Amino acid sequence: MELWAVSAFLAGYVLCALTAARCSYGVQRTRQIARDSRCPCGQDPVARFESHSRDTAAASAFLFGLAWPLTVPCYAAYRLSRFMIMAKPPETAYERVRRVERMHSSIEDLEEVLGMSRTPCPPPRPARLARGAGVTPPRDAAPDR
Numbered sequence: 175m176e177l178w179a180v181s182a183f184l185a186g187y188v189l190c191a192l193t194a195a196r197c198s199y200g201v202q203r204t205r206q207i208a209r210d211s212r213c214p215c216g217q218d219p220v221a222r223f224e225s226h227s228r229d230t231a232a233a234s235a236f237l238f239g240l241a242w243p244l245t246v247p248c249y250a251a252y253r254l255s256r257f258m259i260m261a262k263p264p265e266t267a268y269e270r271v272r273r274v275e276r277m278h279s280s281i282e283d284l285e286e287v288l289g290m291s292r293t294p295c296p297p298p299r300p301a302r303l304a305r306g307a308g309v310t311p312p313r314d315a316a317p318d319r
Contacts, residue, residue, distance in 0.1 A: 203228075
């Protein structure tokens with residue numbers, strides 16, 4: 175093998191490793207800060223990450239980056255399978271009832287805001303049927319001429 179081919183391969187491997195490590199570090203940092211923001215400890219979550227979790231996140235991101243030929247496809251397969259499994263399950267009866275209740279509640283709120291009356295609508299008038307629309311006249315009725 176030529177020296178340039180080996181150099182190009184190593185340069186590509188290092189570039190992909192650094193990219194994977196950078197993405198992994200960003201994900202870990204975001205998750206840790208979000209987790210710390212829910213903690214009632216009173217400390218700034220970003221400052222807490224910088225002082226406590228930054229080195230751990232960097233080390234695990236470095237290992238993730240070194241093993242990118244294995245970790246990136248495995249992580250992609252995990253995300254794809256998770257998406258396929260949890261995409262949109264069918265609604266249960268309870269969820270359907272809750273959706274209808276929320277819809278009626280929001281309609282009532284909108285009607286109240288718009289000042290619409292809550293009087294029931296008059297019943298609809300029967301629609302006039304066209305001649306020959308599939309309705310047969312009674313037998314004792316006189317034919318139209």
